[in-house]
Amino acid sequence: MDDKPGLRERKKQRTHAAISDAAIALFLEHGFNQVSVAQVAEAAEVSKRTVFAYFPAKEDLVVHRLADHETEIARVVRGRPPHTAPLTALREHFVQGLRERDPITGLNDHPQVRRVHRMILDAPSLVARMERFKTGSERALAQALRETADTSELTARLAAVQIVAVHWTLAQDNAERLAHGESAEARHPGAVADADHAFALLENGLRDLGRAR
Structure with a gap:
């Protein structure tokens, strides 16, 4: 042969x-x-x-290492168990990533992971490339929601933008805490609590925003 x-x-x-x-x-x-x-x-x-x-x-010499993650949350939505809401599947996936110290959640304090994260933030062209990555993630998720959650195009697009923004904000917060010396182990409970809070806001549609001061 x-x-x-x-x-x-x-x-x-x-x-x-x-x-x-x-x-x-x-x-x-x-x-x-x-x-x-x-x-x-x-x-x-x-x-x-x-x-x-x-x-x-x-820039692809760096960003290619994250390529699989660009459509990751769309794949989670497509592969969720029957009768499981997209947000439920996405929250469980993110929390599992925190538990496994997946670098995409920001909760990984391996020295090289932290150095790569800092390198990306220090290079404007890499930051811009990550914005394109983020847009691709939104587009893939919107399509997955339209096809599996019976949502209109506008609803899917608006939901995708919010969900991807939540993922990125949580990851950035975790990475920033670790960059300032907090260990992944110490940060983990707070990271889970923040994820629960963020997904609760998504599920509630921000209806309670501004009621408490």
């Missing part, structure tokens, strides 16, 4: 990983804006053209 297609695919995966690892190591050591694509290519022992063949933009 001819295994050449399989060998080619494995070679591509190894090249992809080598470029990514070299880039992240350089970015963390010198800063994202201080490293050129040519330097990444040299460190990975490939041509600059090869780097762009795998990563169309310099």
Whole structure:
């Protein structure tokens, strides 16, 4: 049996990983804006053209590691158990991510995870790229809600914007606390409480906003 297609695919995966690892190591050591694509290519022992063949933009060298998360919450909505409300499934998924210290929840204090987070915040082009990532997540979630929750297009879009914003705000709050020295273990109870509060606001449609002072 001819295994050449399989060998080619494995070679591509190894090249992809080598470029990514070299880039992240350089970015963390010198800063994202201080490293050129040519330097990444040299460190990975490939041509600059090869780097762009795998990563169309310099920012993709970082953001590709989050690519699976762009449509994650849409997949949760699509794969939720029968008779389970989308918000219920999403809350349970987020809380599970907190428990498992999923970096996308912000509750991961591994040194490299924290350094990558700081690197993204310090590079305007990466921040802008993450905004595109966020927009893609909203679009995917809106489509999932339209197709599985029998919602109108406008309702799905408005809901998706709010849900994605809640996820990002919770994650940013967790990451900021950890950046200031709080451990993931110590932060976990508060992170769960904040998630419960945030999803309760979503479920209640903000109807109680402003009643208590």
